[in-house]
Amino acid sequence: xxxxxxxxxxxxxxxxxxxxxxxxxxxxxxxxxxxxxxxxxxxxxxxxxxxxxxxxxxxxxxxxxxxxxxxxxxxxxxxxxxxxxxxxxxxxxxxxxxxxxxxxxxxxxxxxxxxxxxxxxxxxxxxxxxxxxxxxxxxxxxxxxxxxxxxxxxxxxxxxxxxxxxxxxxxxxxxxxxxxxxxxxxxxxxxxxxxxxxxxxxxxxxxxxxxxxxxxxxxxxxxxxxxxxxxxxxxxxxxxxxxxxxxxxxxxxxxxxxxxxxxxxxxxxxxxxxxxxxxxxxxxxxxxxxxxxxxxxxxxxxxxxxxxxxxxxxxxxxxxxxxxxxxxxxxxxxxxxxxxxxxxxxxxxxxxxxxxxxxxxxxxxxxxxxxxxxxxxxxxxxxxxxxxxxxxxxxxxx
Amino acid sequence: xxxxxxxxxxxxxxxxxxxxxxxxxxxxxxxxxxxxxxxxxxxxxxxxxxxxxxxxxxxxxxxxxxxxxxxxxxxxxxxxxxxxxxxxxxxxxxxxxxxxxxxxxxxxxxxxxxxxxxxxxxxxxxxxxxxxxxxxxxxxxxxxxxxxxxxxxxxxxxxxxxxxxxxxxxxxxxxxxxxxxxxxxxxxxxxxxxxxxxxxxxxxxxxxxxxxxxxxxxxxxxxxxxxxxxxxxxxx
Numbered sequence: 003x004x005x006x007x008x009x010x011x012x013x014x015x016x017x018x019x020x021x022x023x024x025x026x027x028x029x030x031x032x033x034x035x036x037x038x039x040x041x042x043x044x045x046x047x048x049x050x051x052x053x054x055x056x057x058x059x060x061x062x063x064x065x066x067x068x069x070x071x072x073x074x075x076x077x078x079x080x081x082x083x084x085x086x087x088x089x090x091x092x093x094x095x096x097x098x099x100x101x102x103x104x105x106x107x108x109x110x111x112x113x114x115x116x117x118x119x120x121x122x123x124x125x126x127x128x129x130x131x132x133x134x135x136x137x138x139x140x141x142x143x144x145x146x147x148x149x150x151x152x153x154x155x156x157x158x159x160x161x162x163x164x165x166x167x168x169x170x171x172x173x174x175x176x177x178x179x180x181x182x183x184x185x186x187x188x189x190x191x192x193x194x195x196x197x198x199x200x201x202x203x204x205x206x207x208x209x210x211x212x213x214x215x216x217x218x219x220x221x222x223x224x225x226x227x228x229x230x231x232x233x234x235x236x237x238x239x240x241x242x243x244x245x246x247x248x249x250x251x252x253x254x255x256x257x258x259x260x261x262x263x264x265x266x267x268x269x270x271x272x273x274x275x276x277x278x279x280x281x282x283x284x285x286x287x288x289x290x291x292x293x294x295x296x297x298x299x300x301x302x303x304x305x306x307x308x309x310x311x312x313x314x315x316x317x318x319x320x321x322x323x324x325x326x327x328x329x330x331x332x333x334x335x336x337x338x339x340x341x342x343x344x345x346x347x348x349x350x351x352x353x354x355x356x357x358x359x360x361x362x363x364x365x366x367x368x369x370x371x372x373x374x375x376x377x378x379x380x381x382x383x384x385x386x387x388x389x390x391x392x393x394x395x396x397x398x399x400x
Numbered sequence: 401x402x403x404x405x406x407x408x409x410x411x412x413x414x415x416x417x418x419x420x421x422x423x424x425x426x427x428x429x430x431x432x433x434x435x436x437x438x439x440x441x442x443x444x445x446x447x448x449x450x451x452x453x454x455x456x457x458x459x460x461x462x463x464x465x466x467x468x469x470x471x472x473x474x475x476x477x478x479x480x481x482x483x484x485x486x487x488x489x490x491x492x493x494x495x496x497x498x499x500x501x502x503x504x505x506x507x508x509x510x511x512x513x514x515x516x517x518x519x520x521x522x523x524x525x526x527x528x529x530x531x532x533x534x535x536x537x538x539x540x541x542x543x544x545x546x547x548x549x550x551x552x553x554x555x556x557x558x559x560x561x562x563x564x565x566x567x568x569x570x571x572x573x574x575x576x577x578x579x580x581x582x583x584x585x586x587x588x589x590x591x592x593x594x595x596x597x598x599x600x601x602x603x604x605x606x607x608x609x610x611x612x613x614x615x616x617x618x619x620x621x622x623x624x625x626x627x628x629x630x631x632x633x634x635x636x
Contacts, residue, residue, distance in 0.1 A: 008467065008472065008476040008479040008480050008483070009475070009476065009479055010475050010476070010478050010479040010482065010510065011479070011482065011510060011511055011512025012512070013509070013510070014514075014515075016515065017509060017515065021509070024495065024498075027497065028496060028497050306491075306493055307493075307495070309493075310487075310489075310493045311510075312454070312478070312481075313452065313454060313481060313485075313487045314481070314482065314487075314506065314507055314509065314510055314554075315478050315479060315480075315481040315482020315483070315510035315511065316478060316482075316509075316510050317474065317475045317478040317479075317510075318474055318475075318478075319475070320478075320510065392454075392455070393454040393455075394449045394454045394455050397454070397489065397493075
């Protein structure tokens with residue numbers, strides 16, 4: 003008996019890759035079609051995550067510009083549900099809180115704004131009339147799109163500045179046109195740009211604080227006080243506002259943070275993203291089934307090749323490895339194409355909407371890892387079947 | 401003469417009660433060139449599979465290159481095939497779309513040799529079978545005879561102890577058959593041990609030893625003096 007021990011040689015990684023890709027190289031169309039399912043699944047997931055991340059990045063950028071140090075004090079409800087008012091002097095008191103840098107206020111007026119007196123009073127179009135202090139625009143980081151902002155001089159006369167939604171609804175396109183407020187015509191002197199942090203001002207016609215008193219009977223009680231403090235003092239200021247604004251009834255004062263409301267809005271949009279992500283997952287699963295199907299057919303077709311390889315000395319393990327590699331390559335190709343496709347789709351969306359282009363790395367690696375997992379699972383059963391084929395059966399002609 | 405293959409009372413039964421081989425004894429010495437000949441259904445294919453370790457006998461023992469096949473696991477059996485046996489098939493079984501050289505190099509894939517060396521030895525083997533000028537041709541660009549010579553090069557590139565050729569000329573015209581048989585004779589003259597499985601009596605007659613099989617039994621084991629290459633021309 004010969005003393006040499008028989009043990010099969012290991013295939014190097016390059017040979018494994020070579021053998022595993024042999025079946026793919028001879029059938030390129032089938033590769034494309036069966037990888038397409040995986041590609042669509044991954045592309046969907048990458049695009050969904052990418053687009054929502056890009057939107058979030060845009061929101062964060064916006065918040066960064068707008069600042070997160072804005073707080074709004076408004077009257078809450080009294081003990082018995084009655085409307086309460088903030089004291090007249092609260093604006094001044096609030097501005098004396100340490101850390102507070104800018105203060106502005108609006109006061110609601112029980113008036114409607116219309117294009118002309120001929121339009122019924124009830125048709126407000128959801129637009130309110132507010133008295134505004136001069137400092138308001140700076141506090142909410144607003145800008146006048148066309149015309150000018152209220153000041154001491156024009157604030158006394160029947161002049162108004164419209165939020166951009168209000169202007170749209172009234173059909174006002176340029177300063178100089180007139181609107182009807184509280185029984186008289188006011189001249190529009192300015193139209194504001196959008197205000198993401200203060201949507202209530204976007205939907206208002208603003209009148210000067212003093213003018214509102216003389217022309218529209220405004221009582222001087224603010225309904226919304228906007229303030230900006232230094233970033234470090236935001237929470238301290240938040241604590242102090244109710245007691246400062248209304249020392250007798252601090253419970254009547256409600257303090258809100260518009261930037262957190264924006265963030266909450268972004269979070270609810272995330273729920274929608276989850277649904278789409280689920281759809282992408284289903285597409286991916288279907289793609290995986292497609293790969294498994296292709297692999298089973300591939301094994302059936304290549305019984306002769308399997309028999310040949312076994313006769314050349316391939317072990318069962320090596321046959322298994324060959325087909326798992328093939329399946330991995332197939333789904334990996336699909337995954338790569340999907341990542342590229344998803345990234346391009348995100349780019350197109352971001353570019354068209356002026357958003358920053360963000361494709362999170364975790365989504366790319368996660369998506370790719372998912373394809374490799376699917377490739378392994380899809381390839382395992384066909385590979386085991388291939389390895390179990392009897393080498394003699396495989397060599398029978400026909 | 402040492403034995404490359406030794407079969408002792410080998411019986412093969414298939415599930416369902418078909419007995420393909422009944423107690424076959426066969427000894428193939430090193431350097432032999434023999435024909436295993438019989439009509440279809442005689443059990444010669446089964447014998448090929450058992451000698452080639454692609455299948456195991458139901459009873460009896462098979463010893464190949466000093467290894468008791470029954471004692472080997474499937475893994476070790478694979479290694480045994482990789483190192484000691486070369487196969488040539490009737491339908492060639494070349495990989496489509498791959499050059500002749502790479503097809504031959506595939507014969508060494510499971511031997512553990514590095515890729516560059518596999519390709520170098522494949523080139524030498526192709527030269528040996530007279531296809532040095534067809535190195536980069538793909539199978540569909542070759543004639544049937546050339547394809548079978550590529551397949552033979554793949555079988556001998558690892559210098560196996562035993563070359564098993566299953567109806568190597570079954571798919572070829574007579575001119576190509578002649579060239580293929582001549583190549584087998586030449587390889588044998590250089591020391592290769594070759595068993596040709598065939599149903600063709602003429603081919604069997606041209607080989608120095610004939611093992612005749614019928615109904616799963618060896619019915620004759622003839623040694624003729626036909627080994628002398630000079631005589632071969634006269635036989636056809």
